[in-house]
Amino acid sequence: MKCIWTARADFRGWALVLLALLAPLAAAATHIVGGELDLQHKSGSTYTLSLNLYFDAINGSAGALDDNLTASIFNKTTNQRMADVVLPRVSDTFVNYTNPACTVGSLSTRKLVYTKDITLSAATYTNAAGYYVAVERCCRNVTIGNIVAPNNAAQTFYLEFPAVVRSGAAFLDSTPRIFPPLGDYACRDELFYYDFGGQDPDGDSLAYDMVTPLNGHATNPNPILAQAGPAPYSLINWNRGLGTSNQIPGSPALGIDAHTGRLTVRPRDLGLFVFGVRCSEFRRGVKIGETRRDFQLYVLNCPTNMAPTLQVRAPGSAAAYRPGRDTLRLTPGGNRCLAIRYTDPDPSSTLTMTSRAVNFTTATAPVFTSTTSGTVHSAGAPDTLTTTLCFPDCLDTGGRVYLVDVIVADNGCSLPKHDTIRIAFTAASLPNQAPVLATTFPPAPLPVSDDAPAVVRLTLGERYDATLTGTDANRNALTLSAAGAGFNLADAGMAFAARNGYGRADAAFSWLPTCDAVAAARANNGLLVRFRLAEAGPCEPLPQERLIRFVVAPKGDSLAFRPPNVFTPNGDGLNDSFRMPDLPVDFCDHKFASIKIFSRWGQPVFSSSERGFQWNGAGAGGLYYYLVTYTDGQKYKGWVEVLP
Structure with a gap:
């Protein structure tokens, strides 16, 4: 294990001092780490509304574990209250660290999920500007170091969603599933990164930015509101020198990639910091909704962790591959494997190799043909590890340059450090004509x-x-x-x-x-x-x-069915009876069942179950109506005139 024992010794002292200083405040409801609302379409007008609330398992009181919380829905244009929804708590789990070996006793987070199915009627939720949902709760952790009076700072969980009907048609939308929970801490003066990006079930485009967390109307004396109040919601107050673009100071300060949702910061100060992130969703270039998350990040002193290094050698070459300067050319039948050496200067480092296709599909990606992990600089272990990465014989780039990243990661705390080499290559496969x-x-x-x-x-x-x-x-x-x-x-x-x-x-x-x-x-x-x-x-x-x-x-042409519409029962031997010799043929369960003939007043005058029936029309005159029925329920209707 790379650094955990030294790290724990450092963390333990810092945490004990902090807890001792804050012991008199333990009774306060200072437990909220962060959270976000989520709205998912199920079917028809039914949606599932959920609140994910993150709870401080170290400093939070068990009495602050609410059995339910109330979400309020408002019209975005008028702030009219549309509904209040009581969300029961349905699950309570712990948030995992990226590397469980880096666990420290001063940081443990629980994820509480509150959820309920709701109905968003197409007759009601028609406002073109959309709607918003809010849940208000106080209070945040008293140990937060970048906002004013954190023990009195509340939180408003907030999301926006569009009308469920547009231009007379159903407009279905689910909020993006974003923000994997953050269980990790950051190390002072070390680059911290975390993927807050997500996916949208409707394929909408997502954009991320930093926002100041919402405070709202809840207070320390009144931490739980029976219902959320309407917007606008007050903001938390930053400490002097901090703001939306500088929520956690550092070089760089905390920021998020607008396209990928990747958080990065190299923090300069120790402590606990709150921050806010917004994810907006767009459909055809028009914003249709947003969801926000408030969260916290611990910054601690960590043992020095040096980054691992790797070296790649091209097939048949004794020289190291030079990224940005060399392009591999893989030929049919030639050596298509890379020799890789990787190491780490720290003692007892466990290293792991991976590869990632950059501009082509993973179906034709190269694969490792030998061990891709191991420990270096420990008793009985080597100083350097080796592996081989081979490109499939049938990989053909069609003359284009493909890129693949070769990555080595260590097991350092709080997050692994990496070394990456990007390989540029072209490949041709053996010729093979299609059958x-x-x-x-x-x-x-x-x-x-x-x-x-x-x-x-x-x-x-x-x-x-x-x-x-x-x-x-x-x-x-x-x-x-x-x-x-x-x-x-x-x-x-x-x-x-x-x-x-x-x-x-x-x-x-x-x-x-x-x-x-x-x-x-x-x-x-x-x-x-x-x-x-x-x-x-x-x-x-x-x-x-x-x-x-x-x-x-069936045999024959059903379109040839042209029953006569007149007959003359006068005994001259010409057209004396009504028959249907061209009836559609019997075909499996489609068989002639019966014919019934009615007068113009609906009185039955003739019926038969024989396919070769004849009606002589004795005593009849004028218009009559027939109904032919088949065994599969198909019917043929028409009329016939009886002339003297």
């Missing part, structure tokens, strides 16, 4: 795309056969396969047999549609089958595929 798939299926529709199926139309009882042939100029192993989308080929009566091999693969497909398959096809808008030709071997290209949709239809 060719030929079939007797009909051609795919234009324009051709991977997800555009060709359609095969069949009638019941009509066998369909097709062949598939795959060939490969490189004579790599080929495999033909077929899979149904949401169904099993065999269960639908489909047969597929493949003969795979090197350089060539053949397959036969056949199907005799049945009524069971027809029912499955109706449920799936036709039966979709994906035929695939895959190549095994070095640097194989993407598989070749054909997508076929099988549709089963």
Whole structure:
């Protein structure tokens, strides 16, 4: 372990002195470390409103662990109170350190979560400027060193959200899931960094900035408000010389990257410091909401921790790689591995190697082929560690320069120190032509795309056969396969047999549609089958595929159904009865059930369950109406006129 024992000795003395000085104030409600509100859309008009509150597990009193807190929702334009929501506490956990070995007894934080589902009606939450939510609670830690009268400083947790309807359409939004809880401390005169960035479930753009924490209306005598008051909320008061852009003094002072949410500071003073961060979300360039977090950072004296160092050697070279000056050129069949040496001047340092693709996907990233961690400068351990980082044979940059970071980190406290070398490289892969798939299926529709199926139309009882042939100029192993989308080929009566091999693969497909398959096809808008030709071997290209949709239809043309609309029952042997010889054919569960004929006053005059019915119209005259029903519920309606 790199520095923990020395660090604890230093921290213990500092913490004991501090606690002894502050013992008379222990009864005060000085427990709030920070927190943020969160609003997530669930479904329809239902959202989950949550408050994450961070509690000082060292100085906070158990009596200050509220069972519930009240959140108030306001109209942003008028400050009209829309609702008060009682949030019950649903969880109580401890915030972890980045490196648990760096734990100190003077810093322990609990995360309390208060949450409840709420309804945001589209008929109510329509204000174009949006709404805000607030929870007010007092008080902050009395040990805070950068604000005036911290024992009397309250906190207002705050977020903004948009109307749930815009231009007559639903406008759904969830606040960004940001701010991993901070369990670490900073070391005086050492660069401290922490990722406060997050992700937005709606894909909105996020921007970060430093803000002065909100104080609000709660006070030490009245720490818990039955409901939050409306804005504006008073701000905490900074000590002289400090402000929003200089909340924790240092070189640099505490700041946050507007795009990534990464906090950095090299603090110059010891103590406990509060700070505020805001995350704003934008959709199509328009701000739609924000959420804030107040938090604290301990700055302590830490033992000296030297940064680790690493050296990279290119394939076949005895010289060290020079970042910014050298570009590796990886050729097919050549050595594509980097030799890496890494060490640390501190005793008993545990080091870990990682790599990070900078401007390409991790699917083709290089991988370590040997151990990537170990201890140096301890009994029985070496002074320097080695590893190898190899680029895949099939990685091809297409002539572009790719970048990969090689990073070594130590186990120093409070946070690891790093050394990074950025490798620039180009790579070419072994040539390999894509295999060719030929079939007797009909051609795919234009324009051709991977997800555009060709359609095969069949009638019941009509066998369909097709062949598939795959060939490969490189004579790599080929495999033909077929899979149904949401169904099993065999269960639908489909047969597929493949003969795979090197350089060539053949397959036969056949199907005799049945009524069971027809029912499955109706449920799936036709039966979709994906035929695939895959190549095994070095640097194989993407598989070749054909997508076929099988549709089963009855014999005959249902559009040919044109029933007569007049007949003359006069005994002349011409058109003497009403018949429907062109009725749609019986097809699986679609079968003729009955016909009923009614007078214009709705009185039944004829019915039959025979498909070949005839109505002679005896005693009839004028207009009559018919209803033909099939067993699957389909109906055909019309009229017929009886002439003398």
